[in-house]
Amino acid sequence: MPEPHEPAEGAVAGTGMGGAMDLAASEATTLAAGEAGAGPGAGPGGGPRGGPSAPARSLWSDAWRDLRRNPVFLVSGLIILFLVLISLWPSAITSGDPLDCDLANAQKGSSPGHPFGFNGQGCDVYTRTVYGARASVTVGVCATLGVAVLGSVLGGLAGFFGGVWDAILSRITDVFFAIPVVLGGLVLLSVVTSNTVWPVIGFMVLLGWPQISRIARGSVITAKQHDYVQAARALGASNARMLLRHIAPNAVAPVIVVATIALGTYIALEATLSYLGVGLKPPTVSWGIDISAASQYIRNAPHMLLWPAGALAVTVLAFIMLGDAVRDALDPKLR
């Protein structure tokens, strides 16, 4: 009969692992012991996410610890937080109305109460720049969510089941990759008359999902080969359970990284399409529309271009920086 304490084994394991692991293990032992003190009733509630019993060094908690210390993440995170807040409540930092324009003020420079001056239609550039964030953030977030969901589901299923569906999906993504985005936008969106954000979002989802689906497919194939997925299967887990409980949590990181970076590019694409006249249309307020309108006055009144273009550049950069930071935090543990 084995000894309950397995002294020999304990000793070997202790010398075999690195010092950091030992530290983490003892840390976690303390945590777990602390929780046990709270009574057995506390047990089932403490899942892997959060709670005092969270692993000392799981992928996510590790990544989060890295992120919090990364200045790139902090700066981009603050910018994005600010953007989200002003797109939800633009009136918090401007009392003006972006559609309240007076041609008498057209192209005027900065004046009291109108720090960024006026545009070609005599609208307040500051107010329009603030309100423009909403369109950019809405398009960026919705397009990314749509792309991430559609791409992950299709790519994930193809990767998981393989075979014919996988082959078909690969050919379809090849076709989509061959479509030039701007040309596709000019053709497809020029027939749209709606002046909401949805046709633009729909277009981005249509052209964007193959990128995520490739990533999701690859990471599901990698995750699927882990022994614990085979083990779960050998113990009777269904396909759905294997996918959702064992594969998805271990495959989702690359999708998050790519989607975050893509979010920035969707915002830039919205501006591009709006600039070309096939994206958002007035009265929607968008940086792309304003950049387009301002470009003809660039010599006389550069401020009209400067502010929306600057806001766009900072926003796109913030999302790309955020994606980079997230990748750096997740990457070492993905190998």
Add this chain to the structure above:
Amino acid sequence: MATPASRATAATAPPPASTLLEVRDLRVEFHTRDGVAKAVNGVDYAVAAGETLAVLGESGSGKSVTAQAVMGILDVPPGRITSGEILFRGQDLLKLKEEERRKIRGADMAMIFQDALSSLNPVLSVGDQLGEMFVVHRGMSRKDARAKAVELMDRVRIPAARERVTQYPHQFSGGMRQRIMIAMAMALEPSLIIADEPTTALDVTVQAQVMDLLAELQRELHMGLILITHDLGVVADVADRIAVMYAGRIVETAPVHEIYRAPAHPYTKGLLESIPRLDQKGQDLFAIKGLPPNLMDIPPGCAFNPRCPMAQDVCRIEDPPLFHVTYEGLTAERRSACHFWKETLRG
């Protein structure tokens, strides 16, 4: 000691009543870019309730693939079962729908893998993973499942189970992790367990403890156990029968003591002579010369013939069936796929 034997081919007679699992003429191929690998080429074996069958053979001989086919977890594609029957309590598993097979996995037959660290999900606590067995198969609430998990951890003698149930796999030592895997496999008291090299990844000092635990639980629950290993040393204490695999076939099967006393296949003989023994220190170990065959191009005749010290012309032409081995004093069934089993038996 050998007496004339009946030259019967692979059994087609009905299995004895207590037979739990019987694999008949199982064949598995892998279709890869380089060609078709014939990993399993007509495996026959049977396990009774309460019996331990040790499956032995060099790595690549198809032990794991056979097990995967039995469990129904073969990678398809590239794998493909081209023929055979897998009778579990008399029912051919290969004729069942996937959903029916899934319900059998974990509940009626379970598998233990070589490397417990990689067989446990790193992002789920061991309690969640143990409890999952009860959630999946018994529809238990998470709370009840957690209580069951603690019970199981106690049963496989993990100290401080109640405190450690919320911990993650990496916080346990190798032996403890393998105990957790064993606990998961035993959770629903299946009637058949397949353990695929359960102690290979462990420290020598722990191997015996884990093996003892497995054997003890097997006796308690009167399960059939298929113990896959390439270590003949482990087998002697725990196994009832041995099946030796070579190039995807069973080449010899016999009660464990008979095989140790006198192997009836030159390959088994080679394996036995490769066990390091204390009294042989300093001497060269007998290793079977040559390499296992390329599974895409298995030699004609007996697959072992290029490496066999006893090979004759017939071995290069005629693939030997599994002959019935009989001799005075042998009560259980014994078989060998060697044209010269009698000569081999005499040593």
